[in-house]
Amino acid sequence: MSVDSPARTPLVVAVIGAGPSGIYAAEALTAQSAVPVEVVVLDRLPVPFGLVRYGVAPDHHSIRSIRNTLERTLERPGVAFYGDVTIGRDVTVEELRGAVDVVLYAYGAGSDRRLGIPGEDLPGSLGAPEFVNWYCGHPDVHPDAHTEADPGGTADADPGAQIARLVRESRTAVVVGVGNVALDVARVLVKSADELADTDMAEEVLASLAGKRVDTVHVLGRRGPAYTAFTTKELRELGQLPDLDLVVSAEDLEFDASSLAVVGQDKVAARNVAVMREWAARPPTGASRRIVLHFWTRPTRVLGEDHVTGVELERTVIGSDGYVDGTGELSTVEADLVVRSVGYRGVALPGVPYDASTGRVPHAEGRVIRDDGFSPDEYVTGWIKRGPTGVIGTNKSDAVETVASLLTDVDAGRVVPRGRSGALDRLLVGRGLHALDLPAWHRIDAAEVALGTSHGRLRTTLAHRVELLAAARHPGDDPA
Ligand SMILES: Cc1cc2nc3c(=O)[nH]c(=O)nc-3n(C[C@H](O)[C@H](O)[C@H](O)COP(=O)(O)OP(=O)(O)OC[C@H]3O[C@@H](n4cnc5c(N)ncnc54)[C@H](O)[C@@H]3O)c2cc1C
Structure with missing residues (x-):
């Protein structure tokens, strides 16, 4: 043929x-x-x-x-x-x-799903994709202008520089959502730069994390501990971090019939609840950092005039239709940074x-x-x-x-x-x-490994498109 x-x-x-x-x-x-x-x-x-x-x-x-x-x-x-x-x-x-x-x-x-609450767009309130893109060194968040015109990363128009500044200046963060992405965000926020040094994070991201002051992260779940979307391995990982207090209220761990039914049927939910019960039983150690898990809580307003200063919270219950209802019981938590992690879209x-x-x-x-x-x-x-x-x-x-x-x-x-x-x-x-093409990726790969080696690391991510394109270039290529 x-x-x-x-x-x-x-x-x-x-x-x-x-x-x-x-x-x-x-x-x-x-x-x-x-x-x-x-x-x-x-x-x-x-x-x-x-x-x-x-x-x-x-x-x-x-x-x-x-x-x-x-x-x-x-x-x-x-x-x-x-x-x-x-x-x-x-x-x-x-x-x-x-x-x-x-x-x-x-x-x-x-993209990501929004909360649909007042204040959501205040400076200091981010979607998880922005924050994750920042710490993973995504060129969308690390624009080229940063390297060329603003090596210090202070330009207002540079989203990466803004997130870096937020990370450096924030003490308390609120993460909305109880899935694995929320855990990733909370973990990166509490870990020290030393604890992240063996990653491939871009140098400028690590440098900002080294200047970080965040010591408290509040994680909000609008349902109870039985309804989280965490995988147990990721949840346990938090409990193994040194110098970290994990706070779960005993009240949230008192289960109603619906929570008991979930735990009875879903092995992952049961394992997650067991992990959180173990945390609740730990006496506070006075650690230098803490993650506070708030269940049956939803944000109703991000507070602040020209930047985030806190979040208004409402206690929730499951209504007769099975959906989450607010009880009208309000409280506030101070925060400098809010990351919503309620789903990509x-x-x-x-x-x-x-x-x-x-x-x-x-x-x-x-x-x-x-x-x-x-x-x-x-x-x-x-x-x-x-x-x-x-x-x-x-x-x-x-x-x-x-x-x-x-x-x-x-x-x-x-x-x-x-x-x-x-x-x-x-x-x-x-x-x-x-x-x-793929050989161009191999050249980028080699450049990231070489950069990492020069910093005593296995690899360092090139965060800017201009750096990626330069590394991709074949040695014989005309740079023009
Ligand atoms: C923060 C986070 C952490 C995660 N961690 C884990 C984990 O630890 N373990 C796990 O199993 N799963 C994890 N996941 C889930 C996993 O990453 C996804 O299941 C998977 O990446 C989805 O694959 P995808 O190819 O559909 O989308 P993507 O991975 O998003 O790939 C889509 C690609 O399309 C490209 N693209 C978009 N628009 C265009 C366009 N117009 N033209 C050309 N290209 C375009 C994008 O640049 C991208 O490269 C995580 C997800 C997130 C968000």
């Missing part, structure tokens, strides 16, 4: 997003041989791995090392990584659809169907629904498909489901390879766009 015969024409798939879900989709596509494929995994950032690089806490080394496995998929024959290409800005979704056979959306959930990408009520792309088993029917060349996976839930591995089974739908559709003749090899490259080159 000739390589040009229709049966051998590869199916060209563009995956938007090089986070775990996009890379797992590339893995599933190249793990089969029934349909020859060419997969291009595009990302708006110069580097791959999505939230594995810019979400997973820097002190969780083994989870962050998942990127080594993800990288091996990007090295597979038939897979290419194109970094620094923003779909919807550099290339429209329509143009991309015209250049490949199939577009697979894997662009994650780039998908955003609309121009040209892609989007359900604003869920923050997701509408689909059935990964097949995108457009104009009330299945769109034959669009598929979706990961957080933008199912919402911000599950662990990294959940994205693997999710991607396998989507790819199975796609392969079924190819088998049934609903999706037909149309000889699109090279069309995307021609589109990008025609635009004057130079995507960063």
Whole structure:
């Protein structure tokens, strides 16, 4: 059979997003041989791995090392990584659809849910994505102007500099939410720079954390200890930090019938409650830092005139309809910094169907629904498909489901390879766009390891796009 015969024409798939879900989709596509494929995994950032690089806490080394496995998929024959290409800005979704056979959306959930309370936008009140992006060294929060024009990081327009200043000046923080991201944020806020020195945090982030004064973090849960979304391993980790008092009120650990039912049915909830009971039984040690867990409490107002000075809290109960109701019993807690961590949320990408009520792309088993029917060349996976839930591995089974739908559709003749090899490259080159390939990532990787070594660390994240692009450059490249 000739390589040009229709049966051998590869199916060209563009995956938007090089986070775990996009890379797992590339893995599933190249793990089969029934349909020859060419997969291009595009990302708006110069580097791959999505939230594995810019979400997973820097002190969780083994989870962050998942990127080594993800990288091996990007090295597979038939897979290419194109970094620094923003779909919807550099290339429209329509143009991309015209250049490949199939577009697979894997662009994650780039925003977060809001509290909808007065004062939420006061300086000093942040969403978890901003704060997490800051400590993970995301270029969105560490703009280039900072390095070039303002090495000290004091410019008002620089979000990274503002967060750094907040971290340096705050004594008391309030973290709203009782999931693992809230635990990550609380832990980073109480840990000393020395305790974080073995991470890959950017030097400027570590320097700000070294000047940090935060000694108290209040964590707010609007339901009781039985209803948290923590994983027990992450919860226990807090209890193992030295010189830290963990405060849980005995009143919150007196359970009503609904809490008892949850603990009776859910092993993780039961284990979490056991951990918190053990903390409640510990006498205070007068440690230099503390985390106070407040349950049956919701924020009703962020207080302050021109910056955060505190949070008004309301005691809650579960109403007869099963939803949380306020009791009207108010109190206040002083705070200099508020981080809301009540869930990430998908955003609309121009040209892609989007359900604003869920923050997701509408689909059935990964097949995108457009104009009330299945769109034959669009598929979706990961957080933008199912919402911000599950662990990294959940994205693997999710991607396998989507790819199975796609392969079924190819088998049934609903999706037909149309000889699109090279069309995307021609589109990008025609635009004057130079995507960063996998060797460019390897050069960034080597530069981060070398920088880390020079500071006696294993790796140091390059936080600014300009630094990433400089490191990506091939030694022979013209810097212009
Ligand atoms: C703070 C935090 C900590 C976490 N910690 C853990 C943990 O410890 N363990 C665990 O199992 N899970 C953890 N998770 C969950 C895990 O990170 C997610 O399940 C996973 O990253 C979701 O994968 P995704 O590929 O759908 O999205 P993402 O990882 O967000 O990847 C999406 C990618 O799409 C790119 N993109 C977005 N828009 C565009 C565009 N227009 N054009 C091109 N590219 C685009 C983004 O740059 C990004 O690289 C954590 C999540 C968060 C937020």
